[in-house]
Amino acid sequence: MIPHNSKSARERFNISKLAIQFSWVTLSFWIAVTVAGLLAFSSLKYALFPDVTFPVVVVNASAPLTTALDTEAKLTVPVEMRLRELPGLDDIRSSSYPGQSVVSLAFAVGTNLEKSTKEVETRLKQVSLTEGASYKVIPLNLNESAAISYAVESDDRNLTDLSKQTKEQIVPAIANLPGVLKVSLLGAPVDVTPEASIPTGGATLVRFNGKDALAFQVIKRGDANTLEVVSLVEKEVKKLQSNLKDIKLTLAATQAEYIRNATQSTIDALIEAIALSVVVIFPFLWNWQATFISALAIPVSMLGTFIVMALFGFNLETITLLALALVIGSIVDDAIVDVENIMRHIQDGESPRRAALLATNEIGLTVTAATFTAVAVFLPIGLMGGAIGQFFKPFGITVSAAMLTSLLVARTLSPVLALYWLKPTSSRPPRQTSNIGASFNRLYRDLLGWSLNHRRIVMGLAALSLIAGIALIPLIPKGFIPKLDRGEFNIVYTAPLPNVSELEKQGNELLGSLLGEEQSPLPTPYSPLPSFNPLNDSLEVAKKLEEVVRKSPAVETVFTTVGSREGEPNKGTLYIKLKDKRAIATLELQEQFRTSLPNLAGVTTSVEDIPFVDSGGQKPLQVALQGNDLKALNTAAKAIKDKLVKIPGFADVTVTGETNPQDTIFQIERLNNQRVTYISANLGKELSLGDATDKLVAIAKSVIPPGVTLDLGGDSASVNTVISSFGTTLAMSALCIIAVLIWLFRSWVDPLVIGVSLPLAIVGALLALLITKSDFGMISLIGFVFLLGISNKNAILIVDYINQLRDTGLNRTAAILKAGPVRLRPIMMTTAATILGMLPIALGLGAGSELRTPMAVAIAGGLISSTVLSLIVVPVLYTLMDDLFPRFQRRGGEGQGERGRKK
Template structure:
């Protein structure tokens, strides 16, 4: 008795439509205000490629008079590392030790305050006891402080030496004064600043001595670095305006755009917005095709822009941008927004078709469906809110996603429950005595579905067996689907990073004579002397050598007809033996970026001692970022290096691995010029790029299998870079998915007041798996971060269909119908809205799934997953949900009867 009273009260409390219909003009005015405010909010949102995330990094640089790498490691590096490993929010602690120098890099979890972590580092350093002559510097910087645009500066009448003061006085001050600009680095100026650290030091670039080439010509360059909280497109726009103002006053000086992030960001966001519009148009087409009623179609379609405008208000308040992740969220919610409106409006139309007058139809239809729509929408919020509060890097990355989805879903619920009924009251009219106006196709479809449903209820074991086979098949497909992290983007730009060999000891000019000594100690002393002298003339010799190598690579690259421009810098972040070529491809190229990279690898010259790596543009501003990185960790450096070389030898013969490098190739511990450590352990890094379509997940699994038999005792394999992120992402999302499902089921228990419906939903969730995996396998999209998002979305959509069926079954049974009669009638009544919502979502995802436009690789896996999973889950749930519902109820009744007897 208590339960029968509770449900109507709850259903009544969730019926916002009753209040909206009582005050229709107030409802319309409120939504008009939301729409206007949403337009202003939209105009305030900025475009970006990814969410604004702070990547705090603190470097501790310590120098002392110790003359060997081993002694420096023992007496300086390890002493510094011990207290620093306990820092709050520390993600990774890396160190590089040279003779007399330690450089410890602290990578903190994103989103933390840089000033706070710097203070904590400085406080920890007061606890350590170091050699008396040690000089320690703490250098904070934010990886989000990225170079957003670079310009090459050349002149036919002036030398580079003559250009330097002009650039320093007439260009840099103007650009530096632009809001959002952190600094302007001058490149190509050998005298800009003396090199005061070793050739391997990784520090932020502050105009270190460098040499520049632009499309084969010597040049100067300026690199504009934005502040961490500045918007890339806005900064670049203002810099371009400043350059246009400066250029007329600099006669005989050419200022050429060399590199920028802005073009791709603009193209990618525009492509996503176009896909979003395509989704809206196709969704509306489906609605009209099913309802054949212009007024009902317009009412349903209006829910989309109104819901989006309401979401823009929340996004503006939260400080989000219109970037890949939030735009994906908006594209994703089109299906949900349409679903809510479709279910409400379709139910009203159904009552009108039965002959009810408009007010009666709207009142009764919204009362009947209001509880269902509210429950399904709230469960989707329960599914996606945990995504917004995931921890670590992934959590920071997807916080805007989860909150944007939640905001859009709640807004769409309010629109469907208030605005849509009011508009229906004014615009829709009764269609009494018109009979079935949906055509023979719908009649035949309903008749076929009724027979199939009736057969299924009579053959429940067969249906369950088919469902189980389908679920097992879906699980079996998972190992066959390529696994990745973030898909490789066809950006039309990439980097070529190269490293020239360091000079041999007898080639290095010595300031003082050293006694001929072949002992290891003497050799180490010479290495130390070389490191000290590298800041002087040898550094400049190395820069010239590095530029010459860059020219060789540049000539081959520019000869490729698909290449538009090449911007070469010799001397990266204080490393005179390292250079970078930024390669910009022609916009009308016939090949993808990956295909051009593969061709170029075969064309580039083999230069003795030179390591060349063709790399994608990294998501954060770091000079070098190979796809795959693993660390061999242990105490024995000789064993680490030997194992790394064995692994390199085996992997070099395998397809899909390219540009393989090791961070340390010296097995003689006494002559080491550097020792690398990671989280307190010695390491040697194995780095490689991936080609021929090999994904990070598959490559990592293959590499681990090869490495296992090679690992001696005391040596372990640790994932790093994208390999570690890929593993963390899948693990984090698995935990989040379980938590999201638990939240959803708990909410269903609270709303339905019993366990039957939540258990049916839980048992039917795997039905989406077979379609999702088949779709990914067929299209060869990675099952990675973006596809997992689509999988979470499928959970919410399948949940909506199941609740839509079960709630109406329960309502009909309360009117006196038998269970079978209620199920069959529910099937007939709910078939149309389920097909409409599925069709509109599938077609809405189609523009994204087709992979058109810049950045399509990021969007496509999500859409493919949703389309495949939604088709199979809808077809199966229309049959399996009623069957499982009856089986569980029979089991429940039987158990109760057994207990009573």
């Protein structure tokens, strides 16, 4: 409802008058923005995802202890107790083995890793550990990830010589490059000292394509750009290779190639979205000048957005590029509405200057209200906290910046250009619309008239469609992040650790026989077998897995690392790179390997996707059974696993400690100071994350005994976190929308009418997800947020114009029947531009399309339903609300021309 002082409100938001009055200042300002935007764009870097910092500190402790129970009691628990009150600590996990403890401390996003590491070291000095214990503190910024790895091979040199030359000539050259944090040498020969029966601190062995090799892994700085670092490393390696005649450096692993392909595909979709959005305008306007003025809003608004992105330090990555691609239709919306309104006044006989002033004054409040309500949705997204907030901050800020810039373009640049480029129609016959358009207008007016006379039927159908949409929710698969066909994946394995006490016994016997019968063996704690190295046993496992993997014709390279960076020698990873030209999808080959990999005694294998962020090797589905009774935990976990493996879709189901021999405990897991047993699984293509979580929880609840509790982890926990965070943020966004509309319309009735378009958008979005079999997850959720921001534009256009016409003295019905058809053209133009802008993304072409498609599908489906329904439902609801709260009463007795003429 426009207030009594509506003219002053419109004047307040009509900056177009000033822009037209000082047209050269306006043009100079936008020329400056264009130049600054080009400079800002050149400074932006490409990446796969936003820079999200996950600080982790690992404490790797060892002591001459022979059982996992002793290790837990004398190493793990004292360390945990001293560290559990650390500031910023999110959770604390630990694994206890005979003689070794690995305690992992995960801190809140944004916590200073260096400061936390020093605090850990300080507190550990105050812990009284068992005799002979030692520990190492390993800080891990998970954003300081491996950017690229190279295998180092030679036909003439052994590994020791090769290691020496690599350390002296290759590592220093790479380590000095900008953006490189460190270069890790993998596979270098390790001497195991008698003081440590299990090598710690990240000792590794490496194989490349079935042969023993060395490798160096380039770890980028947390704030460095992956593509820039990789580019510098590639150039340096090329230079080094020319000087190292008998050493071959071969690319072993990198995410850079996929990042390049994915960002390029998104940029292609963005360019196609711009082209389609522009193409759709001309058939509505039939005027090249008007089309060009509207289309010009896109590049100018984007250049303004690049300035904001550069100021915030954002990258051109999947989320921000998606934000730009999705907002294309909305960017052009404001300009279309302004230019279309100016054209309408010119076609009615006004001069270009007069038309520009009248049209911008008439539409200014409407366009401003529509944009402000959209920004009211996206800004809270940009201000979310925690890990989710860091991930979505670039999206919220980028969309908000694009929309505010486009509003400024539409209110200043577009009317000034219209003033100079749009000509009066007196010299030529007006061509307002095609015959098809005129017929469509008449059809809509007739339908609108029928709807006003059958309000109950219309509202009943609207309510039914909303109920039907909500009923679709259980039918849509729930996910987190869609699986990507990246052409690469990992096979992760865990081999059993040897029984240390048995090895020590054998070592004593061997030493006794060597020293003579009269010599007594050395005391057990000081006599481990010097040659014992579990890396060798783990290596044998890797070789057997490699043998099967390398037989596949789709596999290009296999890069094997034995030993983890946390210093666990029984763990290893095979990085599989597939050929570009292959007859099988990544997902299908993963399924094949799950059935063809050998079943090795005590060995667990897992075929896993490359993680977006290396968060410690968690599988998508993970639950923790918590309790103090190890036997009860293990029995319940085994019972759950036995049931899960029989259900299609659950893959690589593992239970921690399941490889322990009967009545022997080799491994004890703890989570937040309590014993746990983890049940983890990967998911096949026939099972969504949501369904899998529901099935697992149902089975667990039927099995777990008293004293054992269930705790979700992995992506299942992430989904809950995302939905919870978004729920709170959407509630804030809805309140912001209402506040903005009440502020602009000075009434709560019209904002309520406008708000009806929001649930109407959900119907089409859910139906589109169901038809395209897209998951309802984090990515599609962004689509729903986007819908919330843009779907009320059409309703604002209609309601505001109805009010303007009623202010001139028209009765309610006449105002509605005039406002609907007049606003039909800009509504159809903006909707068509936005939907066509979504089309390249919705089609799912190029690398990373699985990420983009659900979002575009949800938005396109929601826009169709909200547009179709709001064109009819909003005017009908307007009349119903006006019956309950008559407009002239809301205006304090104004609107006398309407008194007694509501119908």
